[in-house]
Amino acid sequence: MTVDRRTVLRTTVKLAALASAGGLLTACGDTGRRRADPGSFAVRPGPVDPSGTVDPAWPAGEGPASPAPTASAASAPSAEGPAPDGAAARAAVGVPPVPPVPPVLPPLAPGTPVEVAYGPRTGRNVALTFHGSGDPALATALLETAEKRGVGLTVMAVGSWLDQQPQMARRILDGGHELGNHTQNHQNISAMSPDRARDEIAQCAERLQRLTGSIGRWFRPSAAQYATPMVREQARAVGYEHVLAFDVDPRDYADPTAAELQRRVLNSVRGGSVVALHLGHRCTVDALPGILDGLAKAGLTPVTASRLCA
Numbered sequence: 001m002t003v004d005r006r007t008v009l010r011t012t013v014k015l016a017a018l019a020s021a022g023g024l025l026t027a028c029g030d031t032g033r034r035r036a037d038p039g040s041f042a043v044r045p046g047p048v049d050p051s052g053t054v055d056p057a058w059p060a061g062e063g064p065a066s067p068a069p070t071a072s073a074a075s076a077p078s079a080e081g082p083a084p085d086g087a088a089a090r091a092a093v094g095v096p097p098v099p100p101v102p103p104v105l106p107p108l109a110p111g112t113p114v115e116v117a118y119g120p121r122t123g124r125n126v127a128l129t130f131h132g133s134g135d136p137a138l139a140t141a142l143l144e145t146a147e148k149r150g151v152g153l154t155v156m157a158v159g160s161w162l163d164q165q166p167q168m169a170r171r172i173l174d175g176g177h178e179l180g181n182h183t184q185n186h187q188n189i190s191a192m193s194p195d196r197a198r199d200e201i202a203q204c205a206e207r208l209q210r211l212t213g214s215i216g217r218w219f220r221p222s223a224a225q226y227a228t229p230m231v232r233e234q235a236r237a238v239g240y241e242h243v244l245a246f247d248v249d250p251r252d253y254a255d256p257t258a259a260e261l262q263r264r265v266l267n268s269v270r271g272g273s274v275v276a277l278h279l280g281h282r283c284t285v286d287a288l289p290g291i292l293d294g295l296a297k298a299g300l301t302p303v304t305a306s307r308l309c310a
Helices: 005-028 071-075 086-092 136-148 159-164 167-174 194-212 229-238 258-268 282-297
Strands: 125-132 154-157 178-181 242-244 274-278 301-303
Touching (some): 154 159, 178 194
Parallel strands (some): 125 301, 154 178
16 A cells, blocks of 8 residues: 555644643643632631731631742743742732731720720829821831830821821831721811711721731721710721720920920829820920930830720
């Protein structure tokens, strides 16, 4: 039987193509079942408890695992520069970011009121609290001064400030301080409708949750020393069991001299006091060392608001 040479060549090419396709399918592991697209996973929010902490978005053993890189992918140089790592690498492959670990807070003492204006008067602790907004450089300088003395502060953050300076949320917590909610836009919340007031609180809470893993324990009303019943109700609806008011207001927002600010604080503070100060003011940064010295001489210890009420 005579075989045409062109027929043999065509048959050989077809067989080679089929073998190549079969090898490719085997190498890719395509067995007819498709793995779920990592980008389709959605973070599941954890329940909020009265302390303001939340369960991690993915309980142990649940959620997508990061795909292990192959040897060729790990060793291959990139024409676009070094490969991303951490959160950037997870985002690049469509894996949800690791949820932030919420801060651990001490339990409050039984009978802690819904609205706290001061702590136990028989104790020697006081809380230095700061309305969170302004120049992050000044805020960082103030935090560093407190940290060098081993002092924990309580920062009531404004949500719009966190939008502009999201790194400050972790900076505050990583320094051993406490973080709370001071509304989204720092407007007169007492004059708002209930729905609008709740939205102001909820927007800031969402940012705290996303940045830190917790909405925080404390809510403080904006443009007011105390919360109205309506505001307390809306705060509770968002998840805040306690409102943090204050009993000492040295009005540092008016930018007095550092010496005058020290005098105002030290002449008014006593055991259990909650002092209202502000980030973003040079006078407050300059006055803090003298305030801390004066508190020590008076036998008073500055602590976070949660520690004050523990």
